[in-house]
Amino acid sequence: MRRTTNPPRRSCHSRWLRWPVVCASVLVASCGREGVLDPQGPIASAERLLLINSTAIMLVVVIPVILVTLAFAWWYRSSNTRAKQSMDESYEGRVEFVVWSIPALTVILLGGVIWIGSYQLDPRAPIQGKSDPLRVDVVAFDWKWLFIYPDQGIAAINQLVIPAGTPIEFRLTSATVMNSFFVPQLGSQIYTMGGMTTHLSLLADQPGEYRGFSANFSGDGFSQMRFIVKSVTTGDFSAWVEQVRGAGPALDDAAYAELAKPSKAVPPTTYRSVDAKLFERILERTVAGPEKVGIAGDCCPAARQAGG
Numbered sequence: 515m516r517r518t519t520n521p522p523r524r525s526c527h528s529r530w531l532r533w534p535v536v537c538a539s540v541l542v543a544s545c546g547r548e549g550v551l552d553p554q555g556p557i558a559s560a561e562r563l564l565l566i567n568s569t570a571i572m573l574v575v576v577i578p579v580i581l582v583t584l585a586f587a588w589w590y591r592s593s594n595t596r597a598k599q600s601m602d603e604s605y606e607g608r609v610e611f612v613v614w615s616i617p618a619l620t621v622i623l624l625g626g627v628i629w630i631g632s633y634q635l636d637p638r639a640p641i642q643g644k645s646d647p648l649r650v651d652v653v654a655f656d657w658k659w660l661f662i663y664p665d666q667g668i669a670a671i672n673q674l675v676i677p678a679g680t681p682i683e684f685r686l687t688s689a690t691v692m693n694s695f696f697v698p699q700l701g702s703q704i705y706t707m708g709g710m711t712t713h714l715s716l717l718a719d720q721p722g723e724y725r726g727f728s729a730n731f732s733g734d735g736f737s738q739m740r741f742i743v744k745s746v747t748t749g750d751f752s753a754w755v756e757q758v759r760g761a762g763p764a765l766d767d768a769a770y771a772e773l774a775k776p777s778k779a780v781p782p783t784t785y786r787s788v789d790a791k792l793f794e795r796i797l798e799r800t801v802a803g804p805e806k807v808g809i810a811g812d813c814c815p816a817a818r819q820a821g822g
């Protein structure tokens with residue numbers, strides 16, 4: 515007779531330890547030195563304040579409810595002979611008043627704070643900075659980010675270099691499925707969608723390096739769809755633009771066709787020149803299909819065969 519061996523049993527210590535460790539790691543990873551609780555610009559700072567205020571307003575309800583629940587459970591335990599259930603079934607006005615007014619006030623207060631916050635933090639609203647805004651066009655691909663600097667005539671993949679203190683005006687779209695552009699330390703996650711443009715203004719206060727990624731699942735290479743935001747001084751930014759212009763490939767039709775192919779974990783690269791209207795062409799192409807706009811691309815062979 516064949517004997518089956520059971521897999522070794524995991525000790526219960528490791529099982530109970532696992533969740534606190536996982537939760538703590540998630541907390542540290544999301545809120546620690548590079549998350550939304552460590553803002554590096556005015557938008558992210560305002561969002562953190564909104565987050566803290568909303569949490570505080572909710573805790574005003576949550577903490578008393580937890581305390582009262584525990585107190586009731588303790589006082590009305592079966593062994594407590596002193597606890598008398600004296601409530602009759604008639605209408606108790608004072609209890610009703612408390613039970614309804616506190617949630618109503620919370621909803622009004624929370625709603626008010628969020629209402630005001632969402633107008634103040636309108637992603638389209640321009641930000642005041644020390645200098646004129648810098649325009650950056652963002653395109654999400656499978657699975658990488660293209661950043662076009664239309665005024666500088668350069669482009670970069672998975673690397674966004676910006677001058678500190680300068681407002682950045684993003685126009686965002688996707689050459690493929692929906693993605694979400696998010697740099698937690700600068701604030702305001704925003705969606706990128708094919709054939710649509712979204713707008714976002716951000717500003718980094720200080721030079722530094724911040725993590726950016728797609729916050730919307732978009733398939734196979736999604737988890738490696740990350741980029742680095744390098745906030746540098748204005749002088750360093752000009753130097754970087756000059757350096758990019760002097761080296762690397764141009765983003766022409768052939769390079770675009772290569773770029774449009776799905777690829778994972780693409781290292782940061784730059785293009786010395788780019789068509790200033792590339793963003794518009796990608797937008798039109800996503801709506802109309804590649805042949806209608808004349809951009810080389812192999813992303814839709816099925817559509818082409820079908821005459822689409």
Ligand SMILES: [Cu+2]
Nearest residue numbers: 705706707710
């Ligand atoms: Cu949409």
